[in-house]
Amino acid sequence: MTLVITDAGLTLSDKQIFQHINLTVERGEFLSIIGPSGCGKSSLLNVLAGSLLLTEGEASVDGQVISGYNGHFAYMPQEDLLFDWKTVFENITLYQTIHHLPIDNDEVMRYLDIFGLTDAADAYPEELSGGMKQRTALLRTLLVEREFLLLDEPFGALDIITRNGLQDWLKTIKDQLNRTIILVTHDIDEALYLSDRIVLMGGSPSHFISEIDLAGQNQTREWLNYQGELRNNIYTTMLAGHQKASERR
Numbered sequence: 730m731t732l733v734i735t736d737a738g739l740t741l742s743d744k745q746i747f748q749h750i751n752l753t754v755e756r757g758e759f760l761s762i763i764g765p766s767g768c769g770k771s772s773l774l775n776v777l778a779g780s781l782l783l784t785e786g787e788a789s790v791d792g793q794v795i796s797g798y799n800g801h802f803a804y805m806p807q808e809d810l811l812f813d814w815k816t817v818f819e820n821i822t823l824y825q826t827i828h829h830l831p832i833d834n835d836e837v838m839r840y841l842d843i844f845g846l847t848d849a850a851d852a853y854p855e856e857l858s859g860g861m862k863q864r865t866a867l868l869r870t871l872l873v874e875r876e877f878l879l880l881d882e883p884f885g886a887l888d889i890i891t892r893n894g895l896q897d898w899l900k901t902i903k904d905q906l907n908r909t910i911i912l913v914t915h916d917i918d919e920a921l922y923l924s925d926r927i928v929l930m931g932g933s934p935s936h937f938i939s940e941i942d943l944a945g946q947n948q949t950r951e952w953l954n955y956q957g958e959l960r961n962n963i964y965t966t967m968l969a970g971h972q973k974a975s976e977r978r
């Protein structure tokens with residue numbers, strides 16, 4: 730499946746959030762979107778998930794225009810809260826329970842194993858570490874079984890050690906997930922480490938400023954250590970976009 734966004738713009742309450750956004754995402758790709766706070770990254774994910782409608786242009790999956798909630802995207806919002814009174818198993822199968830869909834226990838157990846949560850299946854969220862909670866929320870999103878996973882700052886609230894651990898983990902399992910992933914992050918290194926491609930968003934109204942193609946790179950932690958120039962270029966570009974936005978506010 731291919732996602733195509735063409736000349737997309739979004740105005741909310743008379744404020745133009747973003748404009749002229751063009752993007753094609755191919756099946757299996759890992760794309761990160763980075764940009765300053767408030768530039769509209771979450772809004773763009775909301776458009777794809779169907780909870781916001783574009784005011785200009787269009788987004789489509791395999792030619793089918795997105796015009797509201799649709800069956801292509803599973804969205805993990807910034808604060809994907811787990812229900813405290815439900816176990817890990819019950820939390821991750823919530824979508825199926827709510828929609829009266831069958832639960833494939835073998836499949837769920839297989840994913841619990843991949844996510845390192847087998848022993849926690851019957852635990853309640855308060856018994857989990859921060860990293861385990863995020864893995865649980867991510868697994869819940871994955872089990873919705875959509876082609877595209879939209880991850881909005883999934884590791885944003887975690888300490889650096891846990892965060893790095895989850896990045897390493899996501900990198901090792903991403904091929905097994907067999908999904909197309911769109912990740913929103915503020916963390917340049919996270920984007921460099923995990924992505925096939927990065928788009929930078931900024932300005933006012935916000936737009937895509939530039940794109941970095943990382944396909945074919947072997948992005949190890951050591952590789953990251955040598956990306957000072959690239960990291961600096963991304964940061965400088967983001968800063969320029971942020972300053973431009975501040976001047977217009």
Ligand SMILES: Nc1ncnc2c1ncn2[C@@H]1O[C@H](COP(=O)(O)OP(=O)(O)OP(=O)(O)O)[C@@H](O)[C@H]1O
Pocket residue numbers: 741742744746764765766767768769770771772773
């Ligand atoms: N329903 C709404 N009505 C009006 N303005 C909104 C609405 N939702 C979001 N906004 C505004 O849209 C802008 C973009 O918000 P959004 O959350 O998409 O940015 P972001 O880049 O994801 O920010 P962050 O990185 O801080 O999460 C912000 O200025 C926000 O206040």
